[in-house]
Amino acid sequence: MTDHRPPTGPVPPGHDRHRIGLPTSDSPVASVVVLAWRLGEPLVACLEALAAQRDAPPFEVVLVLNGASGEARAAAARVDGAVVVDLPENAGFGGGCAAGATAARGRALVLLNDDAVVAPTWLAALHARARADDRPVAVGSLLLGADGRVQEAGCRILPDAGTVPRGRGLTEDEARAADLLRSRPVDYCSAAALWVDRETFDRVGGFDELFAPAYYEDVDLQLRLRATGRPVVVEPAAVAAHLSGASTDSVPLYREFLGHRNGTLFARRWADTLAAVPAERTDGDDPLEVLPPDLGAAPATDGDDAHPAVAADYVRWLAAEVARLRSEAVGAAVQLGELDEIRTELSRLQAEHHETAQASHAMLQHIEHLEAQGPLEALRSRWHAQHDR
Structure with missing residues (x-):
């Protein structure tokens, strides 16, 4: 049985010093667009996996240096055969892909994250599925995590615009x-490893700058692609190991901000589609019905949020988060004060209970002593006690 999984295991000594020769073509069927931003060795692994593709259609690799770090540039400098697009500033995911698409010559765009390592037959599997009778407008990959478990086998959208990767956490x-x-x-x-029909991509306008710099732009794009009447499908034979979020793990607050901001914009644009989504959706549900969106129904949030000025929105969001946390801290302080009062009262009641318990114990002992003497002895003892004074 052919192993379709990406290669794993330790990196051999000297591995990071050799050059990477990528396939080239005068007439590529597919253009694999790889954005390089902050990662070094993961980018090397990504490109080496592309160099090792088998049975793939003629393809080219468009490497976009998206305001790339020195580490990413050093990795890119070891590559032969790539079409390199050098952007001095980070244009965001959609903007970087748009720059790569401009330089691409293939009839299909294949978007690939720099933290994804694809199996040797990955591109061949995507190509075969794209040529099937249902003519999908986009074909996604089976994404596996570093532990080999499923990260995503396609995704579903919830009524509140939340998204759920199908099969996440399952073994194969x-x-x-x-x-x-x-x-x-x-x-x-996910656009982490996604084949897209180039002609339709151009016809719907590609990624929308509304979602710059990142998050929800791939969801929005694929709903617009599906609105042309062709399906988006997942092809589990196309396997990619994906270090999800590796580029932005060091800025979790920024990720949270972008997810909230762009999720709100997405929900406004696709309100009619989301309104028809069942309240409970499972992995076995059919894809939701896409209603053509009103592209003017998702205006920018307060302030100028065109990239890169999303920083202004981020500052406002952070200020609001700080205010919220301060308010919660004040509430917590009040609750702590109330707890201290309760603890004081509890200590007093415990001391009172202890004294009462001691008195009760002494009284019970006295009663037992009297009962042991009998009624007559008790009276006699009492008479002596009174007359012996």
């Missing part, structure tokens, strides 16, 4: 038993 055997490891239509697939 568990995902297969749940019928998730077959090609099928889905709401959308």
